[in-house]
Amino acid sequence: MPPHLPTFDLPQISFGWILVASLVWVAARPRSGLAVHWGVLIVAAVLDQFRLQPQFFSIAVLMTACVWDAGHRIARWSLVSTWVWAGVHKLLSPDWFGYASHWLVARSGLDADATYMSFALVVALVELAVGVLAIFRPRWAAPACAVMHVGIALTISPLLVDWNESVLPWNLSVAVIGAWVMLTTKPWYPVAAWEKLVCAVGLIAPVGFYGGYVDHGFSGVLYSASIPQGLITSRSGTRPIEGWGDLHVPFPKERRTIRIYFEQVAEPGDKLHLADIRPWLEDAFYVLNSNRDAVAIDRDEFFSGVPVGSLGSATVEISGVGVDSWRSKFELQKAGVRMVRQAEGQPIFAVEFTPENFDASLLEHVVRLPNVMQIQLAGTSVQDADLRKLVDLRLLTGIGLERTSVTDEGISHLRDLPYLQYIECDETSITAEGLDAVVKKIFGPPD
Numbered sequence: 001m002p003p004h005l006p007t008f009d010l011p012q013i014s015f016g017w018i019l020v021a022s023l024v025w026v027a028a029r030p031r032s033g034l035a036v037h038w039g040v041l042i043v044a045a046v047l048d049q050f051r052l053q054p055q056f057f058s059i060a061v062l063m064t065a066c067v068w069d070a071g072h073r074i075a076r077w078s079l080v081s082t083w084v085w086a087g088v089h090k091l092l093s094p095d096w097f098g099y100a101s102h103w104l105v106a107r108s109g110l111d112a113d114a115t116y117m118s119f120a121l122v123v124a125l126v127e128l129a130v131g132v133l134a135i136f137r138p139r140w141a142a143p144a145c146a147v148m149h150v151g152i153a154l155t156i157s158p159l160l161v162d163w164n165e166s167v168l169p170w171n172l173s174v175a176v177i178g179a180w181v182m183l184t185t186k187p188w189y190p191v192a193a194w195e196k197l198v199c200a201v202g203l204i205a206p207v208g209f210y211g212g213y214v215d216h217g218f219s220g221v222l223y224s225a226s227i228p229q230g231l232i233t234s235r236s237g238t239r240p241i242e243g244w245g246d247l248h249v250p251f252p253k254e255r256r257t258i259r260i261y262f263e264q265v266a267e268p269g270d271k272l273h274l275a276d277i278r279p280w281l282e283d284a285f286y287v288l289n290s291n292r293d294a295v296a297i298d299r300d301e302f303f304s305g306v307p308v309g310s311l312g313s314a315t316v317e318i319s320g321v322g323v324d325s326w327r328s329k330f331e332l333q334k335a336g337v338r339m340v341r342q343a344e345g346q347p348i349f350a351v352e353f354t355p356e357n358f359d360a361s362l363l364e365h366v367v368r369l370p371n372v373m374q375i376q377l378a379g380t381s382v383q384d385a386d387l388r389k390l391v392d393l394r395l396l397t398g399i400g401l402e403r404t405s406v407t408d409e410g411i412s413h414l415r416d417l418p419y420l421q422y423i424e425c426d427e428t429s430i431t432a433e434g435l436d437a438v439v440k441k442i443f444g445p446p447d
Contacts, residue, residue, distance in 0.1 A: 002243040003264040005049040005257050015044035015051075030067040034060070049260070050243075052252045054217040055170035058082070062177040073190050075181050077199035079145070079174070080134045085206040085220030087128025095225035095277070096120050099330035104223070108160045127222075134182060142182035149175035166249040211280045215254055225326070228276040230258035232266055233321045237308060238347075239265075240323075255284065259294050262286060271302055271320035273370075277327065285320065300418075303370075303394045322370030324348055331365050339369070347371035355379045363389040376400040378424065384410030391416065400424040408434030 004012055022040045026033035038060060045051040061078050064071030090096040101120035106112035130148055133141035153171040156164050190196045206219035216227050230241035230253070241261055243251030251257070255274060262272045266288045274284040285302035286294040305317035324347055332339060336357040340350035348369045353362075358380035366372060372393055378400045387410045390396065397419050401411075407429050414420055415438045423435060 002050065002245040002251065003261070004047070005252075005260045005264070007046045007049060010047060012047060015040065015047070019044060026063060030063075034064055034067060037063075049252055049257050050249065052215060052217055052257075053166065053249050055167050057218070059170055059173050062173050062181075065177060065181050070190075070192065070195055072181060072184070073195060074198055074202075075177075076134065076138065076185055077190065078202055079178050079181065080131050081202045081206065082220045082222075083127050083131030083134060084203075085131075086222045086224075087124045087126075087131060089206075089209075089219070089221045089224045089226060090120065090124035090127070093224040093226045095327050096124070096223070099326050100223060100225035102330065104155075104161060107163065108155065138182040138185040142179040145182055146175045146179040149178065164250065210278050212255055212276075212278070215252065217252055226277060227253045228255055228258060228274055228278075228281075229253065229323050229326075230262065231273045231275070231321060231323045232262055232270055233272075233308060233318060234267060234270045235308065235318055238321045255281075259284075259286065263288065263292055263294050266292075268292065269318065271297075271318065273302065273320055273322045275323035275325070277325070299392075300394060321347055324371065325365070325368035328365035328368040332362060335359065335362055337362060350374040350376070352376040353380050355381070358382065360386045360389075366390070367392050371395055373397045373419075374399070377404060378402040380404060382406060384413075387411065388413040390414060394418065396420055398422045398424070401428055401430070402426045404428055406430065408437075411435070411438050414438055 006012065018040055019037075022033065022037040024033075026037050041051070041056060041060060045056075058078070061071070061075050065075035066072075093100075097117060097120045101123070102112045102116040105116045105119050126148060130141055130144045133144060149171045153168055153175070155161055156171075157168065190199045205214050206221075208214035209216055209219035209221060221227065232239040232241065241251060241253070241258055243261065251261075255276065258274050259272070262270075266272070268288050268290045270288045272286040272288075272294065274286070276283055283299075285297050285299055287297050287302075289295050302320040303322070305319040307319050308321065329339065329348070332351070336354075338352040339348045340352070341348055349371055351366050351369065351372055351374070353376060358377070360382065363386055366375065367389060370393070373395050374397065375390070375393075376399075379402065382401070382404050384405075384407055387406065390399075391413060394417065396414070396417050398421060399414070402424050403426070405428070406425075408431055411423060411425075411430060411434055418440065420438060420440055423430070423439060425435070
C-alpha cells in the first residue's frame with residue numbers, strides 16, 4: 001500500500017533500481033544520462049501515477065539546466081511558472097486563507113488564530129513577487145529564490161512543521177540550482193521556436209487545473225488545498241483516500257487517480273464520494289460493480305440504502321458517507337457553531353446554532369457537511385428563504401425551529417427531503433397542514 005495507479009492496464013515492473021541506475025548514468029555521462037533518466041521517469045510515471053510528483057520532474061528539469069543551454073532557459077521559465085502560479089492559486093483559494101494556512105501556523109507552534117490570515121497573504125505575495133522578479137529582474141530573483149526555498153525547507157523540516165519530507169530535496173535543489181539559473185540567465189526569452197512553445201505552455205497550462213485538465217502537481221498548486229478529496233464507504237466503515245503509505249509522498253489527488261484507487265482497493269457494492277471544490281467542477285459519486293469498475297451514480301442513489309454497520313447482509317445496499325468539507329468545518333468552528341460526531345473520525349451528523357452565533361450565510365457551509373441529519377436553529381433569526389439553502393441535505397431527518405419566524409412557506413422548501421421526519425416548531429406560525437405537506441411518515445402513521 002498504496003497500490004499502483006497505472007494509466008493503462010499493463011504488467012507491473014519495479015522501476016526503483018532502474019531510476020537509481022539512470023541517475024548514476026547522469027552523474028557519469030550527464031547528457032546521455034539525462035535522456036535516459038527522462039525516458040525512464042516518464043515510463044515509470046505512466047505505469048504508476050504515484051510518480052506524478054512535481055518534485056521528481058522539477059529536479060530533472062534542474063539537472064537538465066546544468067548541462068544544456070536550452071534546458072537552462074526552460075528551467076528558468078519553469079520556475080517562473082511555478083512561483084507565479086503558486087502565488088495566484090493561493091490568492092484565489094478560500095481554503096488557503098482558511099484551514100490550510102491555519103493548520104500550517106498551528107503546527108509550527110505559533111498563535112494560529114492571530115496570525116494565519118497575515119501568514120497566508122504574505123506567503124502568496126512573496127511567491128508571486130519572486131516569480132515576477134524572475135521574469136524582469138532574474139538576478140534580483142536569485143537571492144530571493146535561495147532564501148524562500150531554504151525557508152520552506154526549514155518550515156517543513158522536523159524543526160517546525162515536520163511534514164511532507166518528500167519535497168525537502170526539491171526545495172534545497174531549487175535554492176541552489178534555481179538561484180544559479182537566475183544569476184546566469186543571458187537572453188531573457190527562449191531562443192528556438194520549440195523552446196518558446198514549451199515555455200508558453202508551461203506558463204498558460206496551469207489555468208487548466210480549474211477545469212480538471214492539468215494535474216495540480218504540474219500547475220503550481222502548492223499547499224493551497226484546492227484539490228479534490230475522496231472517501232470510500234464499505235460495509236466495514238469509511239476510508240479516506242490519503243495514500244502516503246510506504247512511499248512517503250502525498251497522494252496525487254486527481255479525479256482520475258482517486259477513481260482508479262477506488263477500483264484497486266474497494267469491493268463490489270462499495271461507494272465513493274469524490275468531492276471537488278473547484279468552481280468549474282462538480283462532485284462525483286460512484287459505486288463499484290461486480291467487474292470492479294467504478295460506475296457513476298447520482299447523489300440520491302449514493303445516499304440510498306442502509307447505514308454502514310446497521311446490517312451485515314451482503315445483499316443489502318449500503319448508504320454512502322459523503323466528504324465533510326474542510327473549509328466548512330473551519331468556518332463553522334470559527335463562528336462557534338457546535339458540530340457533533342458519533343465518534344472520533346466519524347462524519348458530522350448534527351449541527352447546533354445559537355441566537356448569538358447564527359448567520360444565514362453559514363447555512364451554505366452546513367450543506368457542505370452532506371451527512372448532517374439534525375440541525376438546531378431554535379431561537380435564531382432564521383428566515384423562510386434561508387431554508388432553501390438546505391435542500392441538498394438529503395439525509396436530514398430533523399430540524400429545530402422553535403421560537404423562530406419561520407412559516408409554512410419556509411418549511412415548504414424542505415418538502416423533497418426524503419427522510420425528514422420531524423420539525424420542532426413550538427412558538428412559530430407553522431401549521432399542522434404545513435407539517436403534513438413536508439414531514440415524511442417513514443414508519444407509518446402514529447397510533
